[in-house]
Amino acid sequence: MMRKSGSFTGLNGKHVAGTVEVTGTELVLSGFSSDEGPDLHVYLTDGTDEAAVEAGMRIDAVKFDSAAQKFTLSGVDLSQYTDVVIHCDKAKAVFGAAKLA
Template structure:
């Protein structure tokens, strides 16, 4: 196989994968199905933080994410939230957007402006960013730096 054909095939495959979050039609029932996040406690005591942090979302990778992320009293609240459509969007607590080392919180609705997630058992002081990530296409839609 020559290099040109390999390059074109790779480009087409990448485009299809990245387009999966925006162009995939899913049934309403699938979008409403909630995914329960598992909270695993370490053997050590994880001190829960009650500090208040907030930040504004910025879109990434040509995707739109807008609104405010706020952590207060062990709750993550999204206010005035909007995002590009995606079939498998989740909200994560991360450090500088690093999903692999982040904490998956729950499924997020791209078009629901007010959303609240329980953070009980999670030390929010360990994270500085709230990230919206499409698990299916492995694409970060946007992040909010917490201050």
């Protein structure tokens, strides 16, 4: 089974920290923290700009103040994605991203 992981960095003046591990069946955030946003979601994307988020796969809402979070994935082809992005859907703003390796 393919497994990828990465460390978050903040983008656009926002703070995002922690690590992510993704397999074909789950996405796990560890040591996660983020600036507060009204509508934060985690996405699998191929890039970190707004167009990449729109073309990417929205996984679920993410809690900015919860260090450990786990999301179930179903049949995701990880070879299609290079990044995990934390995105505020309401503001259409990328808060941070982790490059998957």
